[in-house]
Amino acid sequence: MKQTNIILCGIGGEGLVLLSNIIGEACRLAGENVISGEMHGLAQRSGSVIVHMRIGDEVLSPLIPPGEADMIVSLEVMEALRYLHYLKPGGTVITNRRLVHPPGETHDLVMGNVKKYVEYDEVLDAIKGADADVIEIKALSLAKKAGEVRAQNVVLAGALSNALEDKISRDSFLQAIRGMVPEKAVDDNVKAFELGEKA
Amino acid sequence: MSFKDVIDEEERDAYMLCNEAIVRAALEADVQLVSFYPGAPQTEILDNFEKASSKYDFKIEVAANEKVALETVAGAAMLGKRTLTSMKSVGTNVASDALYTLAYTGLNGGCLCLIADDPHAHSSQSEQDGRWFGLTAYLPMLEPSTPKEAMEMVKKGFELSEEFGTLVLIRTTTRVNHQSGIVPLGKIKRTPFEKVSWKEMKRPYTSVGELARKGKQDMLERMENIREKMAKSSLNRVEYFDGKELLDKGGDKEKFGIITAGVAHSYTVEALARLELPAKILKLGVINPMPEETIIDFCDGLDKVVVVEELSPYMEDVVRRSVKDTEIYGKRTGHFSEALEYDIPSVLNGLSEIADIEPPFDYKEYCKKMKKLAEILPQRLPVFCAGCPHRATFWALRQSVGDPDNVFFANDIGCYSMMCLPPVEWSDTLLCMGASMGVAAGVQYTAKEKTIAVVGDSTFFHAALPGIVNLVHNEDDVTIFVLDNAVTAMTGQQSHPGNEKKAGGREGKKLDIKAVLEGIGIEKIYDIYSYEVKDNVPMIKKALEHEGVSAVISHGECALYHFRNYRHAGGKLVPYYIDLDKCESVHACVLNFMCPAISVIPDEDGKARIHQDICVGCGVCSKLCPKGAIKSTATMHGGDNKPVVTVEDYEKYIEKKEAEE
Numbered sequence: 001m002k003q004t005n006i007i008l009c010g011i012g013g014e015g016l017v018l019l020s021n022i023i024g025e026a027c028r029l030a031g032e033n034v035i036s037g038e039m040h041g042l043a044q045r046s047g048s049v050i051v052h053m054r055i056g057d058e059v060l061s062p063l064i065p066p067g068e069a070d071m072i073v074s075l076e077v078m079e080a081l082r083y084l085h086y087l088k089p090g091g092t093v094i095t096n097r098r099l100v101h102p103p104g105e106t107h108d109l110v111m112g113n114v115k116k117y118v119e120y121d122e123v124l125d126a127i128k129g130a131d132a133d134v135i136e137i138k139a140l141s142l143a144k145k146a147g148e149v150r151a152q153n154v155v156l157a158g159a160l161s162n163a164l165e166d167k168i169s170r171d172s173f174l175q176a177i178r179g180m181v182p183e184k185a186v187d188d189n190v191k192a193f194e195l196g197e198k199a
Numbered sequence: 200m201s202f203k204d205v206i207d208e209e210e211r212d213a214y215m216l217c218n219e220a221i222v223r224a225a226l227e228a229d230v231q232l233v234s235f236y237p238g239a240p241q242t243e244i245l246d247n248f249e250k251a252s253s254k255y256d257f258k259i260e261v262a263a264n265e266k267v268a269l270e271t272v273a274g275a276a277m278l279g280k281r282t283l284t285s286m287k288s289v290g291t292n293v294a295s296d297a298l299y300t301l302a303y304t305g306l307n308g309g310c311l312c313l314i315a316d317d318p319h320a321h322s323s324q325s326e327q328d329g330r331w332f333g334l335t336a337y338l339p340m341l342e343p344s345t346p347k348e349a350m351e352m353v354k355k356g357f358e359l360s361e362e363f364g365t366l367v368l369i370r371t372t373t374r375v376n377h378q379s380g381i382v383p384l385g386k387i388k389r390t391p392f393e394k395v396s397w398k399e400m401k402r403p404y405t406s407v408g409e410l411a412r413k414g415k416q417d418m419l420e421r422m423e424n425i426r427e428k429m430a431k432s433s434l435n436r437v438e439y440f441d442g443k444e445l446l447d448k449g450g451d452k453e454k455f456g457i458i459t460a461g462v463a464h465s466y467t468v469e470a471l472a473r474l475e476l477p478a479k480i481l482k483l484g485v486i487n488p489m490p491e492e493t494i495i496d497f498c499d500g501l502d503k504v505v506v507v508e509e510l511s512p513y514m515e516d517v518v519r520r521s522v523k524d525t526e527i528y529g530k531r532t533g534h535f536s537e538a539l540e541y542d543i544p545s546v547l548n549g550l551s552e553i554a555d556i557e558p559p560f561d562y563k564e565y566c567k568k569m570k571k572l573a574e575i576l577p578q579r580l581p582v583f584c585a586g587c588p589h590r591a592t593f594w595a596l597r598q599s600v601g602d603p604d605n606v607f608f609a610n611d612i613g614c615y616s617m618m619c620l621p622p623v624e625w626s627d628t629l630l631c632m633g634a635s636m637g638v639a640a641g642v643q644y645t646a647k648e649k650t651i652a653v654v655g656d657s658t659f660f661h662a663a664l665p666g667i668v669n670l671v672h673n674e675d676d677v678t679i680f681v682l683d684n685a686v687t688a689m690t691g692q693q694s695h696p697g698n699e700k701k702a703g704g705r706e707g708k709k710l711d712i713k714a715v716l717e718g719i720g721i722e723k724i725y726d727i728y729s730y731e732v733k734d735n736v737p738m739i740k741k742a743l744e745h746e747g748v749s750a751v752i753s754h755g756e757c758a759l760y761h762f763r764n765y766r767h768a769g770g771k772l773v774p775y776y777i778d779l780d781k782c783e784s785v786h787a788c789v790l791n792f793m794c795p796a797i798s799v800i801p802d803e804d805g806k807a808r809i810h811q812d813i814c815v816g817c818g819v820c821s822k823l824c825p826k827g828a829i830k831s832t833a834t835m836h837g838g839d840n841k842p843v844v845t846v847e848d849y850e851k852y853i854e855k856k857e858a859e860e
Contacts, residue, residue: 011579020379021201021214028214028381035345036379038216039321045617046795047581058444058472060345061465062378065543067565078576085569103793104622105577110786110799111622117801118575126572149812180201 003056004167005064006160007086010075011100012047015153018180019073020051022157023168025176027055030168037062046103050083055167072132073160075139075152076100077123084130093132094159096139096152099123135159142195148188154181158196170197205247206254208387216379217346217371218243221285221313224353226255227385228309231280231392234260234268236661237690238287239322240376241315245285245702246691252703256392259702261687261694264632264661265290269312270297273366276310277404278395281357285313288327289631293662295332298366302336303414304404305364305421309357313369315376318509318540322373324612324631326538328510333368333487337418339425340368340487341434344464346380352484355434363425370486372509374462374540426488434484435493440468442477450479455554456501456525458494458518460486463507463541470547476554489517498522505529505553509541528553580620585796586762586815588684588729588755589615594823595727595735596651596680597625597791599743606649606743607642609635611663613655614689614757615682623791632658636666639677649743653680656712657687657695664715670748671720678742678749681712682729688757713752721750729755732822762815773833774814775821781828782806788820788829 006023010016020036027034037052052064066085073094074080080095087093099120108114127134137159139152146155154177161173174190181189204213205223215223221244225233235245245261252259258275262268265286272282286294291314298312314329333340341356343349352369360367406414429435439450445468455476459467460483471478481497483490494517498504504522506515506529515529528534534549535541544562551558583590593615600606603625610618610626611634619626628638639652654663659681670677686692694700694707701707716724723745727735735753742749762772774796784805788797796813797820799805809820809829821829 012581013584024214024379025201028212033381034214034379037374038377038379045581045584045614046579048579059469061462061469061543062374063466063542065547066562066569067560078579081573082576082579084573085566087569101798102577102579103582103795103797104580106789106798107622107793108577110789110805114577117798118577122575126575129572130569179203 003054003059004164005069006053006055007064007069007072007083008051008053008074009072009079009083010049011079012045012049014049014075015150016049016051016075019153019157020053022154022173022176022180023053023160025180026168026172029172029175032167033057033059035059035062048079048082050079071160071163073156075156077120077127078118081123081126084127084132087130087132089131091132092135092163093127094135094137094156094163095124095127096156097136098140137196137199139196142199143192146188146192146195148185148192151185151189151192154189154192155196155199158193159199161193161197202247202250204384206251206387207384209384210386211384212381213384214379215346215382216243217349217376219247220346220350220382221353222247222251223382223384224350225283225311226251226387226389228354228357229281229388229390230257230283230357232258232272232275232282234262234271234284236262236265236268236286236290237687237693238290239690240317240373241285241287241313241371242690242693243376244313245693249703255387255389258392261702263696265294266297269294269301272310272312273297273301273306276306276308278397279308279400281309283311283313283353285315287323288314288316288329289323289325291329291332292327293632295336298332298338299336300406301366302338303406303411303418305417306360306366307364307400307402309360310366311353311356311360311369312366313371316370316372316510318372318374324629326510328513329370330486330513331511333370334513337422338366338368338487339363339422339429339485340370341484342370342461342486343375343484344461344482345375346378347382348484349375350382352434359425362428363421365421365425368487370461372462372540378462422488429485429488430490430492432485432490435490436482436484437497438480438482440471440476440478440480442475443472450477453477453479454500454502455479456481456497456504457507458483458497458504458514459507460484460514461509463509463546466541466543466546467507467550469543470550473543473547473559474551474554474556476550476556483514486514489514491517491521494518494521498525501525503528503553505534505550507535507541507546507549511537578621581617582793582795583614583617584758585794585813586758586817587614588753588758589682590792590794591729591732591755591817591819592680592682592727592735592753593618593625594792594819595732595739598736599739600649600651604648606651607639607646609638609642609650609652611635611652611654611658613658613682615653615655616689623793631662633662633664633666636663636670636679639679640666640670640673640675643676650677651680651743652677653682655688656681656683656685656697659712660696660710667716668719675748676746678745678751681716681750681752683712683752683754684757684760686757686760688760692757692760716750716752721748723747723749725749725751727751727753729753730817730819732819758815758817772814773816773831774811775809775816775818775829776811776832777807777809778828778830779803779806781826783826783828785825787823787825792820792823794820
C-alpha cells in the first residue's frame, strides 16, 4: 500500500492539533491526499490526546488500524507507549525526551497504591521492546533555543519532515508553518523546525 | 485547518476540519442566521461562525439551550431566511419538543438542523442514535461521510428545505465532525442582511387539535413527495470495489453487496481493500426517507448483502423489511455490534466472517501483545486544569461534608463532571443537563443523608432552572451549588447568559445568577470565592446545615479563560514553588487535589515540587499546606514590583504591604 500513516500523540494543551494542521497543510501544498482524525473537547484538560494522520491516494477513513502506523510522533514518552499498538512491526517512534507524570500517578504514589514513579528509561525500553526504531528529540531545549518555548510541536514537525521528504518538500512544511502560526512567532517557529530537522 | 480558509472568498482547495467545512458551505449558501448551544463534537461550528461574524453580515446567537437555538432559526426561517443550527446528539433531546411540531408546521426559508452523534460516547453521556429523530419526526435527513460530502450536503440541504418547505436534518458522527481533509471551496458571495415584511409572507405556524391533524396530513404528503424526489438523488450512489480499487460502475455479475452510510462507508472500502474482496456497494447519503426502491433494485441479483452502520440497526431493519430472496447480514446476525464506534478492523472482521475469508492480520492479537508492553503506564485521564476554580471548590466541599458517604451528591454536566472519574470518583449521579436538581428532589424525600446538587453556570441557564424552581416551590431540603466560572468552559469557554459578552464577543446583557436565585425565592444564599478554600469551609457548612433549599454560588473564572485574558491584558503568570526546607511531605497539596502542576520528588522523600511551566499561580495549594512550604515566586526574589497572580491580587498585596508599614 502506498499510504503513510502517522500517529501523533501527547498531552492535552501541547499543541497537537496545530502539529497535525501543519502536516495536513504541508500535504495539501505538496499535492498529497490527506485525512486526519482528531479528538477535541477534553483535549485541553491534561488528558491523553491522539491524532491519526493518513497520507496517500487510497486513504478514506480517519482512523489508522492497529499495527499499520509507519510512525508515532509523541510530545511525551508515556503517550508514545500508550499508543504503541498502532505501530507496524519495525515502525519508527519519534518521541520527545520528556516524561510528565499524570496527577493520578502522583496521587497513587502518595497514597501508597504504587511503589514508585514510572521512569523515562523504563518507558523507552518498553518501546524498544516492540522492535521499533526510536528517535529521541530534546524538543523542549530546542524550542527554547529557537526562542519559543511552546514550539516543541514544531520541533517534532522538523524531525518528522526528514522521514517524509519523499512525499512532502521542505518548502511545503515551511509554507504551512508560516501560514498557521501567529505572524510574530513565524521566525522562531521556522528556527524550531530547522533545529528539529537537524536533531 | 486554518480559519483564514473558512472566510476567504476565493474558489480553491483547502485542508479543513469537517466542522469548518460545514461553516464554509453555509457561508457559500448565504446563510443569514445561526444559533447554537456548544457541545462536542459540533462546537467548532459555533466557534467558526463566531469568528466569521466579524467579517460577514449574518445574525448569530449562542442560545441558552438547543431548544431555544432551534426555535430561533425556525423563527427566522418563517420569514424566508436561510438559517442553521447544530447540536450534539443529546442536545437534540432538549430541542425535540420544537422539532416534532416544526415538522407539522413546515417552514418558509431554508432551515438546517445538524445532529452530531457520538458513537463511543467520547464526550457524551450516551451513544444515542440521532437517526431516529428523522424517522419519527417525519423530517428528511442526510448523512455525509467526509468533510467534502458535508459541504455538498449543507448546500443541497438548504435547497431541499426551500423546495419542500421543511426543516432538513443533517446527521454526523464524531469521526466525521472531527475529520480533516482536503475540500474544494466554492466562492463566497453574500447578500447583506435585510429585514423583510411579515405581512407579505404571512401564514400560520400553529399546531393543535384540528390544526395538528391537518398538519399531520400535510407532513405525510410532504414526506411522500420528498421520497419520490430523493429516490433518484445522487447522494445515494452505487459503487463497485473490484478487489483493488473503488470504481463508480461495474460489478454487474457480483453476488456480494454492502449497504452503508456515514463514516462506516470509509471503513468498509478500506476493509475490502485489505481483504482484496470484491463487492458492490450502495452508499446512502439520504437516510430519511430511506430509499427502499433503490435498496430493492440494488439487492436484486445479489446473494449476500451486508449492512454496515454504527449504533442501532436503523438501516438494516429497513433492508430486511424491503428485500426478499437475499441473505441479509449485519447486527441482527451477530456480525456487527450495536455498541461503540467502528474502525477498519471491526468492519474487516465482520466482513471476513460473512465472506468466509481469513483476515490478513490478527488485529486483536497484535493489540494484546503491544498493550502488554504498555501495562507499566499509569492512566492519563483528563483533570481540572492548573488554577481551575472547581478544584478549590470541591476541596472545600469535601472538607465540609467529611466522609463523602455523608451526602448524596447529584452532579451535572460540565467540567465538574470529571469529579466522577478515578481516582476521585465522587459523584452519585450524572445524567444529563440540569438533572441534578430533579434527581435531588426525589432523593431528599427518600435518603436519610443530606442531598447536594451541583451545577455549572451555563448548565444553570440551560436546563437547571425548572428543577430549582421545583425545589423551592415544594420546600425541598437540598443545598445547591452553582459553580460560576463565567463561561461554558468544557466546550472551549463560549459565552452564556451569565457572561457580559454574547456571540462573537459583542457586548450583551449579563444575567446575575444570585439575583435569579433570589427572585425564585431562595433565602439562604452564600457567595464564596473558590480560591479562598479555608474561608469557604465554614460557609459551606452553614449552607448544609440549613433545612430547606440553600444555595452556594462559587465564584471563580475558568482558569483557561481568566489567565488568557490576564495575559492578553499584559499580566505575567507568577508561579508558586515549594520551599524544600519547609516541606515535610504531608502531601496536603496532592491528596484529593490533583493539580497537574504538582508532583513529588522521589529521591527527596516524596517532597512536593511545582512545575513552573504548568503552574499559573492561583496559590490555592499554598493555602492548604499546613507547613507553609508553598510560596509565590514573586516573594522568592523579593519581587515587590511583580504582579501576584492577578492584577486584583496584586492590588490587594500592595494594600497589605502598605498597611503593614
